[in-house]
Amino acid sequence: MSKRALRIGMIGYQFMGKAHSHAFRDLDFFFDLPVTPVLQAIAGRNEGAVRQAAEQYGFASYDTDWRRLIERDDIDVIDIVTPNVAHAEMAIAAAQAGKHVICEKPLAMTVEEAVRMREAVEKSGVRALLCHNYRYAPAVQLAKRLIDDGRLGRIYHVRAQYLQDWIMDPNFPLVWRLRKEVTGSGALGDIGAHILDLARFLVGEVRDLAATMETFIKERPLGEMSGGLEARADRSQTGNVDVDDAVAFLTHFESGALGVFEATRFAAGNRNGNRFEINGERGSLRWDLENMNLLHVYLEDDEPGLQGFRTINCTEPVHPFADKYWPAGHIIGYEHTFMNLFATFFKSLVDGSPCKPDFEDGVRNQCILDTVERSAATKQWETVEYR
Secondary structure, eight states, X not given: OOOEEEEEEEEOOSHHHHHHHHHHHHHHHHOOOSEEEEEEEEEOSOHHHHHHHHHHHTOSEEESOHHHHHHOTTOOEEEEOSOGXXXXXXXXXXXXXXXXXXXXXXXXXXXXXXXXHHHHHHHHTOOEEEOOGGGGSHHHHHHHHHHHTTXXXXXXXXXEEEEOOTTOSXXXXXXXXXXXXXXXXXXXXXXXXXXXXXXXXHTOOEEEEEEEEEOSOOEEEEEEEEETTEEEEXXXXXXXXXXXXXXXXXXXXXXXXXXXXXXXXXXXXXXXXXXXXXXXXXXXXXXXXXXXXXXXXXXXXXXXXXXXXXEEETTSTTSTTGGGSOSTTOOOOHHHHHHHHHHHHHHHHHHOOOOSSOHHHHHHHHHHHHHHHHHHHHTSOEEOOOO
């Protein structure tokens, strides 16, 4: 039987555009969904680059004006993969045009923007998805199941790190991710937002926090991204870095758990170390994105002499999403986290089932990011004020 087409309009086309497009194209191969994603159109300012992206990713057409893209009648979902500064205007316009919205993280530049985005979606009655894809790694989903089932008991500690090293070279240029007017914050919003979302997903809301932030290299040559996390530099000109290179903060969760968070792009040898450890009264969990199929589980009620962390390869059919792919032990990768996320979202568009994270999560994440910056400035504990 033929399935209804779900026509995608994407705004932006670089790193995240490639990741999203790949997921859309492979969804039908692995998932039996009630709709079929169709790559209808892609928009970007540089006509040559967006034409090339359309051809490479498989979009039927392209445009150099995102507003025209949103106005088209033959598009059902707008996917925003642009720098952060454009998220609010685009998402609000898409919602007002009656389009469902997918938006890369962090949701916005400020709490006020995030609230307006949430309100636009609620008023228009469309569905919206925030792309915190790491929630949808099978091992993370299994961790959530174990916590919700009470296997760890009361949670005492959440320890989360996101460690990268790709801007350590002082000659790496002042790309958009290092300019506050375009990105909002540095390591905090770029990668700290991911570990905050994972912590909220697994353990619950943050009550208050104490933070510090640091910028190690304060001046860089000008330049622009050239694909992935690579960049081209113009060493004849320099500019000032006005975002954080690293951030660290302590938290109290509303549940009473303590949290320790660290996000930096100056941790030599760590290419993409997104990691957490959760300690409870009856056991502990560990996970690392660089070995994303593995969940390390310790259970206090194991018999003496056999206690210790066991390593679960989360590729068995009983593990979340794992039955959609390969036989047990045949691992999946980064791109599959997007596929699992989008499959859940697209199903929700048809049957009305819940799909998180949504723009409410985006607002709550933004409130915590704002509190981190406020605490780093005041050098005091600050309470998170949710909106």
